[in-house]
Amino acid sequence: GAGVSQTPSNKVTEKGKYVELRCDPISGHTALYWYRQSLGQGPEFLIYFQGTGAADDSGLPNDRFFAVRPEGSVSTLKIQRTERGDSAVYLCASSLEVGRQQYFGPGTRLTVT
């Protein structure tokens, strides 16, 4: 079946702008995770959802970052007033349920100029 998909694959934006990154999990997966990966580093946890609710948002760096999953499937990561330091690959993952294997999407490469 189809894996985790993310759109767009690349996003270039100017400092100060607002961006939305979308994640489509594997069908039937109840848990969805967002990570951020900088060059040469391991993925860094941001937030995860169990169904529609954010179960753990302790990794969000500040209040410019927000994520939603209104119907328990697709999720959107929203970044306000982007800064150059936000440039990274944003990875989404999903699992059948919390605690099971996480399957990653291809990521969205965000570049803030």
Place this chain on the structure above:
Amino acid sequence: GENVEQHPSTLSVQEGDSAVIKCTYSDSASNYFPWYKQELGKRPQLIIDIRSNVGEKKDQRIAVTLNKTAKHFSLHITETQPEDSAVYFCAASDNQGGKLIFGQGTELSVKP
């Protein structure tokens, strides 16, 4: 919170040799330890994982060992092949089974 340290950062081996990558973790509540392989520009892919109720798990040329007392776990790849060349990440997750805390990665190069 959990902290995962991974060593070495780079590893170069000859084809056919074994490769070992080691990780330590700080939170004794962690009980799930996956290993991911990431090729350049690609998504991380799970290659093997282990839970804290076992000490070792093997899948063909890949094995993982876990020492809960010492809080470290290792990835062993035998009979390495050039296609094993990639960056490998270890990770740890707690009882909630949610967020994964990743190590810094090991760039493995297998020379033919």
